[in-house]
Amino acid sequence: MEVPPYRRTGIVELGELARLGLLPPERRLRRGPVAVLECPEMIPCNICVPYCPTKSIRMERLIDLPAVDWETCTGCGMCVAVCPGLAAFVVDLSKEDYDYVTVPHEFLPVPRVGDEVVLLSRRGERVGRGTVIRVWERNRTHVVTVRVPKGLGMEVRAVWVER
Numbered sequence: 001m002e003v004p005p006y007r008r009t010g011i012v013e014l015g016e017l018a019r020l021g022l023l024p025p026e027r028r029l030r031r032g033p034v035a036v037l038e039c040p041e042m043i044p045c046n047i048c049v050p051y052c053p054t055k056s057i058r059m060e061r062l063i064d065l066p067a068v069d070w071e072t073c074t075g076c077g078m079c080v081a082v083c084p085g086l087a088a089f090v091v092d093l094s095k096e097d098y099d100y101v102t103v104p105h106e107f108l109p110v111p112r113v114g115d116e117v118v119l120l121s122r123r124g125e126r127v128g129r130g131t132v133i134r135v136w137e138r139n140r141t142h143v144v145t146v147r148v149p150k151g152l153g154m155e156v157r158a159v160w161v162e163r
């Protein structure tokens, strides 16, 4: 069996996420905030399922990939807060001027609302700068929503605070 590229690189590319059915359809992405669970491995984890307030994440078996009902997902970000793999994100591509991305953040310094931060891609490369618009915390995981240049919503997956 062919080894998926992310096993070698540690980076799950968009094409792989699409192949695994983990990406919301374009029309849903353009409608408002929605969860993107970048969780390609059959691992024994389902913590996002019971924590979703709208019951939008489904798994038949503990090792299945999480299946999101993108129609009922409200983009609340609870899955971002509880995912131990830091694999859950919320993306909002519905606005004309900017995209919005919500990412988990577990290192210091913690971003503050209004901070201008460095935007990092899923490869850890700097792809631009954005502005933090919301920060909340649950069990020491900070959930950070950042406004990013239009077109970067599906690229940005972490932020870096230069303070």
Ligand code: SF4
Residues within 6 Å of the ligand: 034, 035, 051, 052, 053, 054, 055, 056, 057, 068, 072, 073, 074, 075, 076, 077, 078, 079, 080, 090
């Ligand atoms: S963003 Fe909220 S509603 Fe959507 S899947 Fe995650 S926990 Fe559920």
Ligand code: SF4
Residues within 6 Å of the ligand: 037, 038, 039, 045, 046, 047, 048, 049, 066, 082, 083, 084, 085, 086, 087, 088
């Ligand atoms: S909590 Fe995270 S790692 Fe676990 S199934 Fe959900 S998305 Fe995957």
